[in-house]
Amino acid sequence: MKQDTRHDTLLEQQLALGAYLDALLTGSEAPVEQGVEPPEKPQARVSAAPGSEPAQASDTTGSVIPVWAETRFQALLFEVAGLTLAVPLAKLKGVVPNTQGLSEMPGHSPLFLGVTPYQGVQSKVVDTARFVLPKDRAAPLETGIAERSAHLVVIDEGRWALACSKIGDVIELEPAQVKWRTAAGKRLWLAGTVIELMCALLDIDELTQALSHEMA
Amino acid sequence: MSKAATKANSGDDIVQWVTFKLADETYGINVMxxxxxxxxxxxxPVPGAPHYVLGIINLRGNVVTVIDTRIRxxxxxxxxxDSxxxxxxxxxxxxxxILVDCVAEVVDVATSEVESAPNVGSDESANYIQGVASRDNELLILVDLNKLLTDEEWDELASL
Structure with missing residues (x-):
């Protein structure tokens, strides 16, 4: 009986997380209010490397599939306040342990924890949890900054670093394994979700654009 | 030639900065x-002064306003x-x-070493950051003291 109860609880948690990831994708029926929204755009744009072909969207579902995900791709898993995120290796610059601490700039936005030198560049460190989590879940994050910035996921040629609590495995994904954001999705920084891994796959180009917009 | 702004052999201007600590970060102000x-x-204390004003001190007969730099x-x-x-x-x-946690040292910084301040969503009142420089794995935040307060705030300070 005890095993059944535990199994039911786990199932409920998985269903809840699945529903949450689905809500993130659509942006319409979010279980909780989204804390920080990237800027609205008239049409979802697919990230593309300079000079590359524009990405294709599925005709049947309207899904927006980034160029790097047109074929089998690899992604690194990392954890932010209990939520597993994935960054495509094609868009990853590096991963470093946050051992030397961050230099905090005065008067900065609460979304940013500070800057850290990375290969000659002052990387701006994002409080990823505060950026991706809904406001009511991000609010109690005042404590534990050190824990949730134990590692830094460096992106955009070192210009940005995403603070995270844990680095996970590198996984390989087929495009079909991902439930891609549709053109109607509001969270442009979210490329899609991988339900079997209960993780959210980031669209780094859109994420950096959203972060730059926060700076404007 | 001023000692605080000399030219290195390469033609790169060198400026001397007095460094001080605030909340574990290192800041620099022009030694001049x-x-x-x-x-x-x-x-x-001065009644009715702005919140960032700690008060006034008597410096050899002159009244000098002291700013709480942390608050500012x-x-x-x-x-x-003690520091x-x-x-x-x-x-x-x-x-x-300006009240600081401690004064550290005087350092030479070449202008080529100064990077523009990273834009981290700072509000307009934070435009006193002139730039940053990396020194010994530490970030030195260079402060433009003239922009520490706005024109209106400087005027308000003068009227205290």
Whole structure:
């Protein structure tokens, strides 16, 4: 009986997380209010490397599939306040342990924890949890900054670093394994979700654009 | 040629900066703007002064306003310690004191070493950051003292 109860609880948690990831994708029926929204755009744009072909969207579902995900791709898993995120290796610059601490700039936005030198560049460190989590879940994050910035996921040629609590495995994904954001999705920084891994796959180009917009 | 702004062999300007600590970060101010560094003494509060003004001190017969730099920069307040200092600075318009956690040293920084301040969503009042420079794995935040306060705030300070 005890095993059944535990199994039911786990199932409920998985269903809840699945529903949450689905809500993130659509942006319409979010279980909780989204804390920080990237800027609205008239049409979802697919990230593309300079000079590359524009990405294709599925005709049947309207899904927006980034160029790097047109074929089998690899992604690194990392954890932010209990939520597993994935960054495509094609868009990853590096991963470093946050051992030397961050230099905090005065008067900065609460979304940013500070800057850290990375290969000659002052990387701006994002409080990823505060950026991706809904406001009511991000609010109690005042404590534990050190824990949730134990590692830094460096992106955009070192210009940005995403603070995270844990680095996970590198996984390989087929495009079909991902439930891609549709053109109607509001969270442009979210490329899609991988339900079997209960993780959210980031669209780094859109994420950096959203972060730059926060700076404007 | 000024000692504070010399030219290196490469033609790169070298500026001397007085560094001080605030909330574990290192800041620098142009040495030419520093008059003296004082141990903390009795600071007389001024009723109705802006929140970032700690009060006034008597400096050899002259009244000098002391700014709580932590409050001005939006940093958490801290207790006064043995290391706390008042740096008397001369801006384009005023002579004021700024309260800092401790004064560290005077460093030479080549202009080529100065990077523009990273844009981290700072509000307009944070445009006093002139730039940053990396030194010994540490970030030195260079402060333009003339922009520490807005024109209106400098005027308000003068009227205290």
């Amino acid at each position: 703007q520093v008059q003296e560094v004082l141990r903390i003494s009795e600071i007389a 920069l939006g940093l958490p307040t801290a207790e006064v310690t 706390t200092r008042i740096v008397i600075i001369e801006t384009a318009r005023h002579v004021v004191g």
